[in-house]
Amino acid sequence: MLKEGRFVSLTTMKRLLLSTLVAFSLAQAESVKDREGAVRADKARMEHDKRWAYNDLDSAFKQAQLTGKPVLVVMRCVPCLACMGLDTAVLMESDSLSSLLDQFVCVRVMNANSLDLTKFQFDYDLSFSTLFFNGDGTVYGRYGSWTHQKNSADQTLVGYKKALEAALSVHKGYPANKAELALKQPAPIPFVSPTDMPKLAERYKRDLDWNGKVVGSCIHCHMVGDAMRTSYRDKRKSVPDEWVFPMPAPETIGMSLAGDQIAQVSAVTADSIADKAGFKAGDEIIKMAGQPLVSVADVAWVLHRTGESARHEVLVKRGGEETKLTLDLPAGWRKKTDTSGRASAWSLRAMAAGGLNMLDLTDEERKQRNLGTDGMALWVKGLGMHGPHAVAKNAGFMKDDVLIEVGGRRERMTESRLHGHLMQDHFKGDEVPVKVLREGKTLDLRLPMQ
Structure with missing residues (x-):
C-alpha cells in the first residue's frame, strides 16, 4: 500500500x-x-x-x-x-x-x-x-x-x-x-479446571458458545477465586488466608515498588515490617525467598505463598553492591492486606457482609462523632439492593450506619480485615450479632452469613 x-x-x-x-x-x-x-x-x-x-x-x-x-x-x-x-x-x-x-x-x-x-x-x-x-x-x-x-x-x-x-x-x-x-511453581489446588468447581460447573462448559451469547458462556478469571471461596463456605469451613487475602501487595508489609522497574523499592513506611527488615528507597530486589524476580507480581507471589508467619532472605542491590536482608513476617501480617479494590471485593461483600460497603472512619471523622481511635468504626457508605447483596438491607442495616462491634470483636479494623474475620470465624447460615450507631443511638442487629 x-x-x-x-x-x-x-x-x-x-x-x-x-x-x-x-x-x-x-x-x-x-x-x-x-x-x-x-x-x-x-x-x-x-x-x-x-x-x-x-x-x-x-x-x-x-x-x-x-x-x-x-x-x-x-x-x-x-x-x-x-x-x-x-x-x-x-x-x-x-x-x-x-x-x-x-x-x-x-x-x-x-x-x-x-x-x-x-x-x-x-x-x-x-x-x-x-x-x-x-x-x-x-x-x-x-x-x-x-x-x-x-x-x-x-x-x-x-x-x-x-x-x-x-x-x-x-x-x-x-x-x-x-x-x-x-x-x-503452582501450589496444590483441589480443582484441576474452573469447570470442576461446583459453583461454575452449574452454569459453564469448557468451550465458549460462539453460536450464542459468548460473553455469558465465559468464565472470567476473578470467578476462580469466587468459586474457591464458595466451595469452602458451602461446606461450612474456614476460608484459607490465600483465598481471603490473595496476592498481597508489597504495601501490606510497608513498602511500595516502582511500576517501571522489575522490583525497585520506591518508598518505605516508617516502623513497618519492611522498614524493620532494612529496606530503603532505591533498593533493587534481586531475589526474595531464593527466587529470582521478573516483576512486582513475583514479590506478591512470594507473599501469597507465605504462611501465617515466616522469615525470608532477600537479596537487594544498593548503590551497586548486593546486600542481604532478613524479612520477618509475624503472625497476622497478612490480615493487613487491602482487598477493597479487587474484583473479588464485590462477591466478598455479599458473602461476608450481606452487601455492606464499608469504610474505616479516619481519626478526624471519629473525633467529629466522639468516637475513640482504637475501636471499630466502619461506616456504611452504601449497601446492595438486590439478591445476595440485599441481605444486610433486609436485616435492617442502613446507609450511614457505623458498625462498632461485630461478633464480639470491637477492635479497629478495615473492611478487608472484617471480611477475613467473617469468612474464617463464621459460617454460611450463621447470624452474627452486630452493634451499629444510628443517629446517636446504639442498635443491635444480626448479619446473616452466606
Missing part, C-alpha cells in the same frame, strides 16, 4: 488498525458497553495472527519444546475496560517490544473455562496478566500491574519490557537454576 509515495509496512498497518479498533472499543465500553462485540472482534483480529496463538496453549508448548524458546502467556479479560491501555500497547508492538516478543512463543488466552489450575496460578483479580514458562511447563515468573488495572488508559510498557528481559535471563540460566524456581 502506498502513502505519500512510500510503502507502509505491515507492522505499521497493524498498529494503525489496532489503534482505530481500540479507540472504537473504548468509546463503546464507555457508552453502550458492547462486551459481546468486543470479544468477537478480538477473536476476528487475533485468531489468525502470526505472532499470537489464540487460545491454543497445547500447540504453544509443543512449539516451545521444538524451538527452545520460552512461552509467554497473556491472560486477558477482553470485555473489561481495566488494563485496556496495556493490552493495546502490547498488541501494537513498538520495535523494542517486537524484538523481545520474537524470543518467545506467544499465546493469548481470553477466558478461563478450560484453564489448567494446577499450572496457571496468578492474580485472578487482574484483567491482564502474563506468565512465563519453559516448554516443559516450569514457571519462570509472573507479570501483573495494578497501576494499569486502575488506569485503563495507561499504555506505558517500561515495566513490561523489563519483565520480558528478566524472564529471558531466567530462561538462559535454565535448567541450571531450576532449584531456585521451585517456590515459583
Whole structure:
C-alpha cells in the first residue's frame, strides 16, 4: 500500500488498525458497553495472527519444546475496560517490544473455562496478566500491574519490557537454576479446571458458545477465586488466608515498588515490617525467598505463598553492591492486606457482609462523632439492593450506619480485615450479632452469613 509515495509496512498497518479498533472499543465500553462485540472482534483480529496463538496453549508448548524458546502467556479479560491501555500497547508492538516478543512463543488466552489450575496460578483479580514458562511447563515468573488495572488508559510498557528481559535471563540460566524456581511453581489446588468447581460447573462448559451469547458462556478469571471461596463456605469451613487475602501487595508489609522497574523499592513506611527488615528507597530486589524476580507480581507471589508467619532472605542491590536482608513476617501480617479494590471485593461483600460497603472512619471523622481511635468504626457508605447483596438491607442495616462491634470483636479494623474475620470465624447460615450507631443511638442487629 502506498502513502505519500512510500510503502507502509505491515507492522505499521497493524498498529494503525489496532489503534482505530481500540479507540472504537473504548468509546463503546464507555457508552453502550458492547462486551459481546468486543470479544468477537478480538477473536476476528487475533485468531489468525502470526505472532499470537489464540487460545491454543497445547500447540504453544509443543512449539516451545521444538524451538527452545520460552512461552509467554497473556491472560486477558477482553470485555473489561481495566488494563485496556496495556493490552493495546502490547498488541501494537513498538520495535523494542517486537524484538523481545520474537524470543518467545506467544499465546493469548481470553477466558478461563478450560484453564489448567494446577499450572496457571496468578492474580485472578487482574484483567491482564502474563506468565512465563519453559516448554516443559516450569514457571519462570509472573507479570501483573495494578497501576494499569486502575488506569485503563495507561499504555506505558517500561515495566513490561523489563519483565520480558528478566524472564529471558531466567530462561538462559535454565535448567541450571531450576532449584531456585521451585517456590515459583503452582501450589496444590483441589480443582484441576474452573469447570470442576461446583459453583461454575452449574452454569459453564469448557468451550465458549460462539453460536450464542459468548460473553455469558465465559468464565472470567476473578470467578476462580469466587468459586474457591464458595466451595469452602458451602461446606461450612474456614476460608484459607490465600483465598481471603490473595496476592498481597508489597504495601501490606510497608513498602511500595516502582511500576517501571522489575522490583525497585520506591518508598518505605516508617516502623513497618519492611522498614524493620532494612529496606530503603532505591533498593533493587534481586531475589526474595531464593527466587529470582521478573516483576512486582513475583514479590506478591512470594507473599501469597507465605504462611501465617515466616522469615525470608532477600537479596537487594544498593548503590551497586548486593546486600542481604532478613524479612520477618509475624503472625497476622497478612490480615493487613487491602482487598477493597479487587474484583473479588464485590462477591466478598455479599458473602461476608450481606452487601455492606464499608469504610474505616479516619481519626478526624471519629473525633467529629466522639468516637475513640482504637475501636471499630466502619461506616456504611452504601449497601446492595438486590439478591445476595440485599441481605444486610433486609436485616435492617442502613446507609450511614457505623458498625462498632461485630461478633464480639470491637477492635479497629478495615473492611478487608472484617471480611477475613467473617469468612474464617463464621459460617454460611450463621447470624452474627452486630452493634451499629444510628443517629446517636446504639442498635443491635444480626448479619446473616452466606
